[in-house]
Amino acid sequence: MLSQLYINHVAVISEATIEFEGGLNVFTGETGAGKTILIHAINAVLGERVSRDLIRTGESRAVITALFTDLSNAAQEALVQAGYPAEDASVLIYREISADGKSNCKIDGRPATASILKSISEYLLNIHGQHDNQQLLSSQKHVAFIDSFGELEDLAGRCRAAYHRYMDVRRELEDIQTDEAEKARRIDLLHYQIGEIEAANLQPDEEDELKSQRKMIQNSLRITQALGGSASLLDGEGESQGIIDQLGELVANMSEAAEYLDAARPTADRLTEISYEFEGFASDIHSLLDNLDCDPSQLDEIERRLDTIYSLKKKYGATIAQILAYHEKACNELEQTESSDARAKQLTEQAGRLLEEAASLADELFQKREAAASGFIKTVQDELTFLDMPSVKLSVRHQKKPLSADGIDDLELFISTNVGEDAKSLAKIASGGELSRIMLSIKNVLAAKDDIGTLIFDEVDTGVSGHAARKIGQKLAQVAANRQVIVVTHLAQVASFANRHLLISKSTHDGRTFTAITPLGREQRIRELARMTGGDDASKIALKHAEEMLADAGN
Structure with a gap:
């Protein structure tokens, strides 16, 4: 509490x-x-x-x-x-x-x-406010009252879940059962797209490699001149010595000095190592020149290949990886579309089973709501009789409707406020005071179902x-x-x-x-009860009445 x-x-x-x-x-x-x-x-x-x-x-x-x-x-x-x-x-x-x-x-x-x-x-805790009476005006809330009274929430939840599973399968089936001409057009388009991508035989890193080759061929003259000039500087040209020969003389001079001056030994050794490195540079440059493949006739083929890739990128993705991903997606869709008849048959059978399950649960729920409604009406009616509403007769209109998430129950509370009058919808004829007492009765009845x-x-x-x-x-x-x-x-x-x-x-x-x-305290309560019945200037009569009211309530 x-x-x-x-x-x-x-x-x-x-x-x-x-x-x-x-x-x-x-x-x-x-x-x-x-x-x-x-x-x-x-x-x-x-x-x-x-x-x-x-x-x-x-x-x-x-x-x-x-x-x-x-x-x-x-x-x-x-x-x-x-x-x-x-x-x-x-x-x-x-x-x-x-x-x-x-x-x-x-x-x-x-x-x-x-x-x-x-x-x-x-x-x-549970709070019941003035606006809660409006729940009585909604037939959807009436079903909730019956479920709570009959402790049917679990069964109603299973019925709802079964219906939603059925609707999910039915929606998938409707998506598959599209117009046959549209399906045929889609299959043709997928075949064409898949064939176009496969004919290109794309490789993941192909575009970068092609661009690198194009760049090399377009600049082959500059590359040859730069490599040749580098080789001439290292090897020498005509009667002029190259860097390697000059380094050789430098190494010989420093080695001779080191024979007589120990302090020159580190420099001589370092120059020897550098001369070896330059000889390696020369070997690498000559190898690049020997292996340089700059056939201008290949440029046209490279440009055609890059154009093919560019055309595919405009249709299927910004990169080769995205094009290949689209290809995989299209293959999957084609397989599903071509096998849709088999899938449709499978889904039809599954939808039938799920519909049967949902209908069975809904029928069970209908029967139990019927029994619960009878007990609910009787129990609430007893409460209303106690609350000085013996002439008010509460009843329930319960009939079947097409299957939905909440079952097959078309259920609404009806009320007859006077003897001999036909029962009518609670939302149409109950007054504010009647709604208050009916809602209090329902709250009391449902409160007994929880702790x-x-x-x-x-x-x-x-x-x-x-x-x-x-x-x-x-x-x-x-x-x-x-x-x-x-x-x-x-x-x-x-x-x-x-x-x-x-x-x-x-x-x-x-x-x-x-x-x-x-x-x-007691005396203060008497004065407050008198104020509530007679106003701020409570008379002796009002005070006496309040005292009697308090004593009577205590009894």
């Missing part, structure tokens, strides 16, 4: 620490005092998307923490799965919202994300007054006998049943608005 909620700089709440108890916790206060802010704060600490507008004016951040104790096994397992095992069956959740739009979340002091908070929130420790009702009594309001209070107290219930209400009849009554009040000083949350 939610044991403590700390709020700092949230809207009109400067700072507040709220202690909760088991049983029925009720918040009351004048309109605009900040009751709805509490619901926003709880939503925020559990990972819901929030606006920076939630931060109190003039502050840089808002902080909310929530302490949950006596966690259910399901909640503890959810925390373990999220990587935050709970100690002593309790967990402290922290969320900070900054004015710059950033959010900081922690679970038991360890960093977390808003999505993690949201994933575990469904195991901690969520805390239920929160935000003005669930909208549109209700008098004896019906008292019945709502009594029903909430019954629910609170087995779990924690937190209620925001404007009705004294509901508030009188509280185990813990908290007053939200607003005041203004120093040019700022402040909201305070105060636990009420």
Whole structure:
């Protein structure tokens, strides 16, 4: 259950620490005092998307923490799965919202994300707000109510998965079963493209090699002149000595000097090594000249080959590697297209099996929803009778529809508000007060199917007054006998049943608005109940009535 909620700089709440108890916790206060802010704060600490507008004016951040104790096994397992095992069956959740739009979340002091908070929130509490009544206006939600009541979510999930598998296969089959003339044209095109690429017999590094050869042939004269000049410098030409001969004389002179001067020996040895290197240079240059193949007649062939490669690159890819990749892709497509008849037969058989599986699951789901709907209607009807709606008869229209992801169920809740009247769509004839009590009844019925420790009702009594309001209070107290219930209400009849009554009040000083949350003792409760029924200037009669209301609720 939610044991403590700390709020700092949230809207009109400067700072507040709220202690909760088991049983029925009720918040009351004048309109605009900040009751709805509490619901926003709880939503925020559990990972819901929030606006920076939630931060109190003039502050840089808002902080909310929530302490949950006596966690259910399901909640503890959810925390373990999220990587935050709970100690002593309790967990402290922290969320900070900054004015710059950033959010900081922690679970038991360890960093977390808003999505993690949201994933575990469904195991901690369930919030029913005023707008939740609109769920009753959607027949899609009606199916979800029946599935939850009958614990059919797993079967519905398997039916949905089978239907999606069937649709995936059917889409692939439709892609294969294209127009035969179009398929023939595609096969011809693929044959041509594959043949064109294969005829070129491309090699991965061929283009670079061809460009290198072209460059060499186009500059063959310069290459020959440069190599020949280098050879002449080394070997000499005519009567002039070359570098090698001059180096030979230099080596001989230094070697002779080294015979008599030890200090000249290193230089003589180094010059000897250099002379050997220059002899090697000469040998390499002569080899290049001997092997130089610069046949100008090859240039035309090289240009034609490069033109072929350029033409293919314009069609199939910017590089030879991309052209070859396109070739492989085209071969695969051709193989699949030419064998599409066999694949189509295979897919047809597979689609038939999947459709049969989905239809079988949908039929099983229809039968179980039929049985669950009967029990659901009876159980909710008992709740409605208790809530002073004995003349209201709830029923379900359940018929078959074409197979879809959610089965073959065309299911919608119907209502008859008066004896003798035909049942009509709930969305068309239920009033606001009726919707509130019907939704409360459904929430109570479905709550019995889970072990969520805390239920929160935000003005669930909208549109209700008098004896019906008292019945709502009594029903909430019954629910609170087995779990924690937190209620925001404007009705004294509901508030009188509280185990813990908290007053939200607003005041203004120093040019700022402040909201305070105060636990009420018995005398304070009497005055608050009197205010709720008779206004701020509660008369003795109003106070007496409030006291009797409180005593009657206690009994």
